[in-house]
Amino acid sequence: MPTPEPAQVAPHGHVRAAVDLLRERGDRLTGPRRRVLEAMGALPGHPDVAEVHAAVQARGATHLATTYRALEHLCAAGILTHVHLDHAPPRYHFSARVTGSGLEHAHAACRGCGAVLDLPAEVLEPAHRHLAERGYLPHLGHTALSVTCPDCVRD
DSSP states (O other): OOOOOOOOBOOHHHHHHHHHHHHHTTOOOOHHHHHHHHHHHHSBSOOBHHHHHHHHHTTSOOOHHHHHHHHHHHHHTTSEEEEBOTTSOOEEEEOHHHHTOSSOOEEEEETTTOOEEEEOGGGGHHHHHHHHHTTOOOOTTSBEEEEOOHHHHHO
16 A cells, blocks of 8 residues: 655645635635635645644734634535544545535545545445445545554554
């Protein structure tokens, strides 16, 4: 199994697409929401609220509660998605609506180092189908599979 790919910064177009989707919904693009989107566009991988808030602070003084509210609103609006990783705080990324990828992807998170690996939606298709056949509506992108990455296995 290959080592997880290094976390990439979102393409600049993701921020533009997020702003457009927010406006299409009739939502206001407040200063804190804009700063959160810009921070998300500049941060690699799946940042947690502390990382997002630090990046937001670099763009202008903002209270931590304001960053939380902006993240919650952007998730509720379908602009951002959060994922729960084992015993760690939630992490955030742009939704499939913003990235244009079609389906939400799943995640695997290393229990040792915390590295997050994106899994294409089709990887968990058999699990999705199994649950759906039994009447369940799966949300497989909301939580991460618990794994140990190759680097931590070697340690």
